[in-house]
Amino acid sequence: MADLFAAYDPPAPTEVPDTAPLADRLRPQRLEDVVGQDHLTGPEGAIGRMVAAGRLSSMILWGPPGTGKTTIARLLADAVGLRFVAISAVFSGVADLKKAFAEARDHARIGKRTLLFVDEIHRFNRAQQDGFLPYVEDGTVTLVGATTENPSFELNAALLSRAQVLILRRLDAAALELLLARGEALEERPLPLTPEAREAIVASADGDGRFLLNQAETLFSVDLPEPLDAAGLSAFLQRRVAVYDKDREGHYNLISALHKSLRGSDPQAALYYLARMLTAGEEPLYVLRRIVRFASEDIGLADSNALVVCLAAKDSYEFLGSPEGELAIAQACLYCATAPKSNAAYTAQKAAWRVAKETGSLMPPQNILNAPTKLMKDIGYGKDYAYDHDTDAGYSGSNYWPEEMAPQTFYTPTDRGLEKRIAERMAWWAELKGKP
Template sequence: MSDLFADFAPPTPQAPVDGPLADRLRPTTLAEVVGQDHLTGPEGAIGRMVAAGKLSSMILWGPPGTGKTTIARLLADAVGLRYAQISAVFSGVADLKKVFAEAREHGRLGRKTLLFVDEIHRFNRAQQDGFLPYVEDGTVTLVGATTENPSFELNAALLSRSQVLILHRLGADALNELLARGEALEGRPLPLDDAARAALVASADGDGRFLLNQAETLFSIELPEPLDPAGLSALLQRRVAVYDKDREGHYNLISALHKSLRGSDPQAALYYMARMLTAGEEPLYVLRRLTRFASEDIGLADPQALVQCLAAKDAYEFLGSPEGELAIVQACLYLATAPKSNAAYKAQKAAFKSARETGSLMPPPSILNAPTRLMKDIGYGKGYAYDHDHQDGFSGANYWPEEMTPARFYEPTGRGFEQRIAERMAWWDERRQTS
């Protein structure tokens, strides 16, 4: 049994004794939250706000089961705010009006409200705009939780009034800590051998709630002896990665696969992929990693790489195992033998960095949309050069904000299809200089 189990004192239960294990193990202080020290620690954004005794509105963005709801509850207690919670899945305009009215009434009595909105991205744009006056006048301190990218799902106005804080998937240490707390609360160890315990942790994919639900199933049954990985998989009806005698795990194997692909070694790549699939790894997880590789390490050097991966996903979903696994093999071999380029990956990082630094600079007026007469009267779209009207379909116009010097984010390599792209870009650059 782990040292964590020996040292951990069960917290005071916050749920009925027959409630779900995940609820009974909810932390009672921010210090008990696992896996998010970059936010809740003394130097983290949340830790600093709590130390100062003042919260700003925030959006907690992270995968399921990483502690978003727990952190919101504990934040209210930590700074003495009244806690209110709604879910965007089940709430509408009437519910919001009621919450804001109650918050305003409590504010008159001297107690501010922390409003936690779960799945905030489910509210439409108009509903999100409805939060703005209450956030601005301090009626509520908004803490929204989302599993989706806030840049795409939340209004810019709401984002500008909130800090976006990113929660990480729980790592193996944090997940093992949760299991140890569950064992302490139940007063007995999980009926697993070391390899099965590691497989259970890996199968959670960073989701603490899922892990505790699986653990609760294991606690509910009596077993004559601890389960091995195969027994665990059969019991839970879930494929879990099997760890070999060297304890080489899931993340080591996916790293080896990725680096073998990058190094253009199809034999090694195929070996590591086979290791994962025969150990019981989810084929769709492998396909997700291959698809990411196609964009990160090949990109436009061979645009068909991404197409091959998506076709392999469709083929696998259509055929299932084991027939569909041949399509995954085909995609793996294609990636390993394709020309390599990380130019698109580097371009993304550079462009995103520039976008964050330059804020909300307006595009030049000539390329702004002008659907109304007023917009046309103030210069929107004036002087736009329609490229198809120019020789070779190229005007050489400037498309950058007037306050910004044109930048170069994407630099194609001379490998594969990118060689042709580089030639086109050089030709366009030359024409821009002479236009």
């Protein structure tokens, strides 16, 4: 801890009053003081290189909350001598943008360029985003947008083509610990926490530096007779709710991670991602639908009981509700993760659907058509049909394909799970069919 204290010389904030929140009082005064983003702000990083050259291009800062997007934008303007203007897409409209652009153009006439920082830029609609383009292209403003959402989904392609996307990383434990040490140096006293509680408060921040400093400020504001242990800290502070928007990228990232963990037969990881989603408030039936789909797509006939287990989990959850019914979801998840895998049925289904669309309305052979009327019998419907149960092997080997179409192979079972037995049975039928 002594090394962390020694490594940081707290700035003397000239514009931030002592009554300001700790996070504001600790806001870095130099780019090199920004924690956890050395891949961007370091000498070899994109931002470091731009500052060294004295020229900024427009950029989108994409990263989780509390990772330094606003701070970096402000320090960038200072580093290259640009006028800094900040607006929020949450509180600003077209009139605010027009005013910002007009003022930027006026300042450009006297040789002062503007860095326009737009927080939550993804909240502007497509037409509003298009409004930035001429001012970015002619250099009226250098645009720095900040977003917590995937720019690929939320920002116009035209805007993305004119701005570099820079990804800020979630703050790791070392970066968060450094923030705590800086807070302690500024307050000139240690946090009233045991080592275990200190680890717990860092973990509770979930990578959000601002949240961590707010929690630390709460601890600094009270007079505790002795340091809190982990249990005492949990009772004293509220744990941060995990970042998870059910209709945005976090939702799709976690369901993808769950599906691929199941496919990769990793029950531990699959259960972890299931827990991540359900504890964050995901709709359990949505997760169940995906697991049911997985049972058909990735397990199939290698273990056909997987689909039964998943549907039983759905019935159990609908009967019990949360939290009791979530155990059945976990059971289905673990069953699928540990079951033998095969996508042979899934592949066969796609191939059969494709050929069915290509071949149109070909007539099946007459011998396998029903003949409920005398006319249908007279024209040959059902004639010479071989009833399989009348054969010794229970298999006639008849042709069931339209006369204009050669027999196709859609389903090829694997040698995993029950499909190994299915493959043996199909090979036996093929042998019978080849015999005179």
